[in-house]
Amino acid sequence: MDLWFTEKHTDDVNFTIKVKKQLYSGKSYYQEIDVFDTYEFGRVLVLDGFIMLTEKDEYIYHEMVTAVPMAVNPDIKRVLVIGAGDGGTIRELTRYPTIEHIDMVEIDKQVVEVCKEYLPQTACAFDDKRVELFFEDGLKYVRRKHDEYDLIIVDSTDPFGPGEGLFTKEFYGNCFKALTDTGILINQHESTYYDSYVDMVKRTHKRIGSAFPVTMVYQAHIPTYPSGHWLFGFASKNLHPVYDMQAEKWEKFGLKMRYYNTRLHEGCFALPNYVLEVLDNA
Amino acid sequence: MGREQNNAPIYQALKRHLSNRVVRLDVPGHKGGRMNKELRDFLGENCLKVDVNSMKPLDNLCHPVSVIREAEELASEAFGARHTFFIVNGTTAAVQAMVFTACKAGDKIIMPRNVHRSAINALVVCGAVPVYVNPGTNKRLGIPLGMSVKDVEKAIMENPDAKAVLVNNPTYYGVCSDIKKICEIAHAHGMLVLADEAHGTHLYFGDDLPVSAMAAGADMAAVSIHKTGGSLTQSSFLLCGKRISEGYVRQIINLTQTTSGSYLLMVSLDLARKNLFLNGRDMFKKAVDYADYAREEINKIGGYYAFGRELENGDDFFAFDSTKLSVHTRDVGLAGVEVYDILRDDYDIQIEFGDIGNILAIVSAGDRELEIERFISSLGEIKRLYGKDPSGMFDHEYINPQVVLAPQQAFYNDKKSMPIEKSEGMICGEFVMCYPPGIPILAPGERITRDILDYIAYCKEKGCFLTGTEDLEINNINVVV
Numbered sequence: 001m002d003l004w005f006t007e008k009h010t011d012d013v014n015f016t017i018k019v020k021k022q023l024y025s026g027k028s029y030y031q032e033i034d035v036f037d038t039y040e041f042g043r044v045l046v047l048d049g050f051i052m053l054t055e056k057d058e059y060i061y062h063e064m065v066t067a068v069p070m071a072v073n074p075d076i077k078r079v080l081v082i083g084a085g086d087g088g089t090i091r092e093l094t095r096y097p098t099i100e101h102i103d104m105v106e107i108d109k110q111v112v113e114v115c116k117e118y119l120p121q122t123a124c125a126f127d128d129k130r131v132e133l134f135f136e137d138g139l140k141y142v143r144r145k146h147d148e149y150d151l152i153i154v155d156s157t158d159p160f161g162p163g164e165g166l167f168t169k170e171f172y173g174n175c176f177k178a179l180t181d182t183g184i185l186i187n188q189h190e191s192t193y194y195d196s197y198v199d200m201v202k203r204t205h206k207r208i209g210s211a212f213p214v215t216m217v218y219q220a221h222i223p224t225y226p227s228g229h230w231l232f233g234f235a236s237k238n239l240h241p242v243y244d245m246q247a248e249k250w251e252k253f254g255l256k257m258r259y260y261n262t263r264l265h266e267g268c269f270a271l272p273n274y275v276l277e278v279l280d281n282a
Numbered sequence: 283m284g285r286e287q288n289n290a291p292i293y294q295a296l297k298r299h300l301s302n303r304v305v306r307l308d309v310p311g312h313k314g315g316r317m318n319k320e321l322r323d324f325l326g327e328n329c330l331k332v333d334v335n336s337m338k339p340l341d342n343l344c345h346p347v348s349v350i351r352e353a354e355e356l357a358s359e360a361f362g363a364r365h366t367f368f369i370v371n372g373t374t375a376a377v378q379a380m381v382f383t384a385c386k387a388g389d390k391i392i393m394p395r396n397v398h399r400s401a402i403n404a405l406v407v408c409g410a411v412p413v414y415v416n417p418g419t420n421k422r423l424g425i426p427l428g429m430s431v432k433d434v435e436k437a438i439m440e441n442p443d444a445k446a447v448l449v450n451n452p453t454y455y456g457v458c459s460d461i462k463k464i465c466e467i468a469h470a471h472g473m474l475v476l477a478d479e480a481h482g483t484h485l486y487f488g489d490d491l492p493v494s495a496m497a498a499g500a501d502m503a504a505v506s507i508h509k510t511g512g513s514l515t516q517s518s519f520l521l522c523g524k525r526i527s528e529g530y531v532r533q534i535i536n537l538t539q540t541t542s543g544s545y546l547l548m549v550s551l552d553l554a555r556k557n558l559f560l561n562g563r564d565m566f567k568k569a570v571d572y573a574d575y576a577r578e579e580i581n582k583i584g585g586y587y588a589f590g591r592e593l594e595n596g597d598d599f600f601a602f603d604s605t606k607l608s609v610h611t612r613d614v615g616l617a618g619v620e621v622y623d624i625l626r627d628d629y630d631i632q633i634e635f636g637d638i639g640n641i642l643a644i645v646s647a648g649d650r651e652l653e654i655e656r657f658i659s660s661l662g663e664i665k666r667l668y669g670k671d672p673s674g675m676f677d678h679e680y681i682n683p684q685v686v687l688a689p690q691q692a693f694y695n696d697k698k699s700m701p702i703e704k705s706e707g708m709i710c711g712e713f714v715m716c717y718p719p720g721i722p723i724l725a726p727g728e729r730i731t732r733d734i735l736d737y738i739a740y741c742k743e744k745g746c747f748l749t750g751t752e753d754l755e756i757n758n759i760n761v762v763v
Contacts, residue, residue: 137651143659165652169629170659177666210628 028110062088071250082138084155085111087123145178154187193227291352343543363521374400376504384446385410393448418598428459456606465499483511487562492601513554517547565647585614615670684729692727708761713750
C-alpha cells in the first residue's frame with residue numbers, strides 16, 4: 001500500500017511526500033493538526049493541511065530566526081516568541097546562556113501538547129526554567145506590553161487561519177511598543193516565488209515598514225516550503241542587520257550550527273532581483 | 283409556540299420550485315443566470331436561480347395568500363406582533379409606511395429631532411407636521427440621547443390633536459427612551475406609538491437587553507432585520523400591534539412598494555427569522571459578551587471612553603443596548619470621523635460610522651475574537667501614533683433646531699440656491715446631514731443659524747461625508763424665498 005500526503009502549493013502545483021505512518025490526527029478549536037512519519041523527511045507537522053516543519057529541514061528555519069538577531073545583538077536578554085508551538089525556536093533560543101527570559105505566546109495549546117508527544121526533536125526545551133508559556137492570542141498579549149523585550153520572534157502560520165492577526169499593521173505597531181530601544185522584530189515573511197503569495201509579502205513588508213525605521217528582508221532555503229525559497233523579516237528601531245552584526249561576539253557563544261554561519265548572515269540579506277522588485281513596489 | 287418555527291415557508295417553496303426545473307418563460311430575463319455568466323459566477327449559481335418573479339407556488343408580496351402569508355405569520359409569532367409585513371424596499375419604506383398609516387396631510391406627529399432622515403422624508407411626502415421633542419444630551423459625549431418621558435408628556439398635552447408619537451428604539455448609539463411609559467401616556471390620549479427599530483432586531487431575542495417595541499405595547503415597529511438580524515441588506519420587517527388594521531397598512535405599503543419583490547430578500551428574511559428564533563438568545567449573548575469585553579479593554583487604553591450601562595439614568599438615557607460598541611474619542615484629540623478614516627485606510631477595519639466625537643462599531647455573533655482584538659489593538663495604535671491635545675475641539679453633536687415651516691411646505695416652496703456660508707438666518711429648503719448616521723443637521727423648514735453653519739464647517743474640515751443637498755459639493759444650499 002502506498003500512502004502519500006499532498007500539500008497544495010498553488011492551485012496548479014502540488015507537493016507530495018510518501019508517508020510511512022500517520023501518528024496523529026485531531027482538530028483543535030483553531031485548526032486541524034496532523035503528524036506523519038515519512039521516509040524522506042522524518043516526522044512532519046501539518047496544520048490545516050500545510051506543512052509547518054519536517055524533522056529533516058526544521059533546523060534551517062529555527063537557526064535563521066534566532067541566530068540572525070542574536071549575532072546583531074548578542075546582549076539580548078528578554079525574548080518574546082509568538083506562535084512556535086512546535087518548540088523549535090525555543091530550543092534554539094535556550095542554547096544561548098545569556099538570554100534571561102523567554103515568553104512564548106501560542107494561541108493553540110493543543111499544538112504544544114501534540115508536539116511534546118510526537119515531535120521531541122523540537123519540543124524539547126519547554127521545561128527550561130527561563131521559558132514561560134502563555135496560551136492566548138498574540139495580538140492580545142502584545143498590546144499590553146511596553147518596552148519589555150529585546151527581541152520578538154513571530155513564528156506564525158500563514159496569514160489565513162489563526163495567524164491572521166499576526167500579519168496586521170496594529171500587531172507590528174504593538175510589537176514596536178513592546179520592544180526596547182535596541183529591539184529587533186523577526187517574522188516569517190512567506191515567499192514571492194508563486195504569484196498567489198506576492199500580495200501578502202508586499203502588504204506585510206509595507207505594514208512592518210510603517211512601524212519600524214529599519215525594515216529588511218532575508219532569505220533561506222527551506223526545501224519543504226512552497227518553492228523552497230523562503231523569506232524572513234528583520235525590523236528594528238536602530239540596528240542594521242549587517243553593519244551592526246557582531247560576528248566575533250556571536251562566535252564566542254561557540255554554538256554549532258548546521259545552516260547558519262556569520263558569512264551566510266551577510267549574504268542572506270542580498271536578495272534576488274525578482275524579490276527586490278516585489279519589495280520595492282510594496 | 284415554537285415547533286412551527288423550524289419551518290421557513292418561503293425557503294421551502296423556493297427549494298421545491300428549483301427541484302421542479304420549471305421552464306422560465308417569464309422575467310427576470312437572466313433566466314437563472316444563463317444570460318450573464320460573469321454575474322452568475324460572481325454571485326453563485328443558486329443566487330441567480332432563486333432570483334425569480336412572483337408566481338402561484340411562490341405567492342405574491344403585494345397580496346400574500348400562501349407561503350409569504352405563512353412566513354409573515356411565523357414572523358409575527360417570533361416577534362410578538364399581531365401582523366408582520368415583509369419589507370424589501372429598506373427600513374426606510376417601513377418607517378414611511380408607519381407615518382403614512384398614522385398621519386394624513388396636516389396631521390401632527392410627535393417625534394424626537396434625532397430621527398433618521400427617512401422619518402422626515404415621510405413628512406415631506408405626506409404633509410404631516412412634526413412636533414419635535416428635543417432629545418436629552420450627554421454633555422461629555424456630545425450625543426443626543428432618548429426622549430425624557432416628561433418632555434413627551436408635555437408635547438402630548440400641548441398637542442392633543444397629534445396622531446402619533448415616534449420613538450427611536452434604540453438610537454444609533456444604543457440609547458433607549460422609556461418606551462413602555464411613552465406607550466401608556468400616548469394610548470391614554472388616543473395616539474399611536476411608532477417605533478423606529480432600525481437598530482433593534484436583537485431586542486426581540488436577547489436576554490438582559492432593553493425592551494422591544496412590541497413587548498412595550500407600541501403599535502407599529504420598523505425593524506431592520508438586515509442590520510443585526512442576519513438577513514440581506516435592504517430587507518426589513520414592519521410589525522403591527524392590535525390597534526392597527528392589517529389591510530389598511532397593506533394598502534399604504536402598496537402605494538410605493540415594488541411589484542417585483544425580491545425573493546432573495548424575502549428568503550433571507552424567512553431564514554433570518556428562523557435562525558433568530560432558534561438561536562437568537564445565544565447569538566446575542568455572544569455579541570454582548572464581545573462588546574462588553576471590548577468596552578473593558580478599550581477603557582484600559584486610556585483616553586477613549588467606550589460607554590455602557592453606567593450612563594443609564596432612568597430618564598432620557600433609560601436603557602442602553604449593550605450590543606452597541608460606541609467609543610468617545612475626543613479626549614484622544616481625534617474626532618470620531620478621523621478615527622473612523624484611519625481605521626479604514628490604515629488598518630483595513632470598516633466600522634459603522636464616526637461623527638464629531640464618537641465612533642460606532644457593530645458587533646454581532648458573526649464576529650470572532652480576531653476582529654475584536656484587531657479593533658482594540660488598532661485603537662491603541664491610533665492613540666499612540668496620532669493622539670494629541672483635545673483642546674479646541676468641537677464638543678457637541680446636537681443643536682436644538684428652530685422649526686419655522688413644516689418639512690413639506692419648505693421642501694416644495696419656491697427656493698433659491700445660495701453659498702452656504704452666507705445663508706445664516708434663512709429658512710432651509712432641503713436636508714443637510716452626515717451619512718452615516720443620516721440624522722439631519724438641518725431639515726427642510728428649519729432656520730439656518732451660526733451654530734449650525736459652524737458645525738457644518740467643522741464636519742467638512744474633519745472629513746465627514748455630508749449629503750442631502752442638491753449641490754453635491756455642499757457649497758451651496760437651497761433656502762426658502
